[in-house]
């Protein structure tokens with residue numbers, strides 16, 4: 001078999017988190033009863049006049065600047081014509097030849113290596129409605145709530161070479177959009193989704209192979225699995241002497257299989273033309289510079305700052321800043337307890353594991369930054385041991401109670417009274433002559449066993465440093 | 478003719494229209510004369526004239542991002558020939 005190179009370009013659709021739709025004052029909020037966020041403008045009634053939401057331009061420009069694009073000073077909107085029941089106007093208002101943002105790039109990290117992915121363009125466009133299959137009647141039901149919710153489409157250059165790079169690109173983009181607060185990036189609700197264009201070619205060949213397009217992937221896992229699947233499928237077809245057809249693939253994530261959709265030969269005849277009802281968008285340098293000067297601190301800058309200001313390892317800084325939510329949590333907690341490494345360890349360790357198990361994000365947890373800071377303070381002051389702290393944290397995660405309350409209620413305060421601990425140590429030493437003999441014979445492991453026994457007696461509450469100190473004093477006497 | 482029968486059939490297909498042979502003849506003729514009429518513009522010398530994005534001399538027509546009540550669902554669905562469960566009902570769409 002020859003060696004193949006995989007060529008991937010992503011078209012990412014991000015729903016903008018504006019209050020209202022693109023051209024009317026209807027709400028954009030998710031999950032309302034069908035067709036209750038609709039008016040004559042967003043349902044395409046004849047004779048209505050759309051007026052562009054100013055936030056759409058602002059958010060798109062923010063996204064453009066954060067991804068190193070040039071912002072067009074003159075831009076316009078166009079009609080993209082196609083006929084489908086989710087599109088009541090029978091055209092999507094989009095941008096064709098004069099998009100808002102052009103020629104940017106994003107740097108991604110894959111297995112410790114930096115790679116630059118080009119961004120061709122970012123344009124604004126409206127979303128389509130939702131089609132629901134009615135199992136009872138066999139008909140299709142149309143919900144137009146999502147019609148004309150504003151989107152940006154971010155088109156990458158074909159610079160991506162495998163599934164890991166595609167996922168890293170998507171993660172980096174998601175993190176940036178969240179930092180900018182222009183998209184809520186809830187992939188399961190479809191507010192961030194991507195189309196994958198993929199082709200393969202034998203290494204050394206100059207021309208691109210024929211590409212296929214898979215639409216609307218809405219999880220990192222789906223993107224990864226589709227790319228692996230489609231890469232293998234295309235190579236197999238070519239190896240067996242076949243030809244790749246330019247077609248649209250539908251990805252069934254549950255089954256892990258892609259199906260070719262019926263080839264529609266006219267599908268790409270969109271007959272774009274300038275939207276006569278909407279005026280051109282002309283941006284001044286002042287407008288663009290004002291947005292540029294007020295961009296929030298971006299993930300890679302924040303990461304550098306965390307390494308400098310908090311002396312955190314690169315690994316920690318990378319994980320903490322990969323999401324604005326965990327970065328905000330970290331900063332709030334650290335402001336109170338002033339122990340950055342401890343806060344980082346909690347967020348990356350037990351906390352992350354429990355969030356994963358529950359499939360929730362850090363800001364949806366009952367644990368507040370104040371709670372975590374207080375817990376760390378209790379450890380730092382020696383009130384509780386770090387072992388007990390894990391137990392307190394689990395309790396806190398479930399109940400949302402604060403650390404002090406839990407520690408007091410459950411009587412978990414650490415035993416630091418040397419007199420009391422000494423009694424216990426003597427008792428344990430007397431009860432385990434064999435371990436003492438082992439220790440004296442050079443088996444250091446025996447100490448661990450004895451410490452374990454003492455901790456068990458005190459239900460983990462004895463201060464381990466004091467236990468160690470007293471134990472050695474007594475044995476070595 | 479500046480528009481062929483094939484062109485008309487293609488446009489009709491994109492528009493989900495079925496044409497009779499008579500209509501095909503008629504539209505081919507009518508569309509050709511419309512295109513011929515518009516093509517007169519090509520004879521004008523536009524050297525040095527900037528492309529126009531909009532016929533009116535306007536730009537930056539925006540609205541504030543402030544929510545207002547939407548229409549009642551009954552009102553929105555009033556003209557739908559078929560509806561079910563608060564939605565417009567259409568023949569099954571096969572993916």
Ligand SMILES: [Zn+2]
Nearest residue numbers: 024026039042
């Ligand atoms: Zn509306």
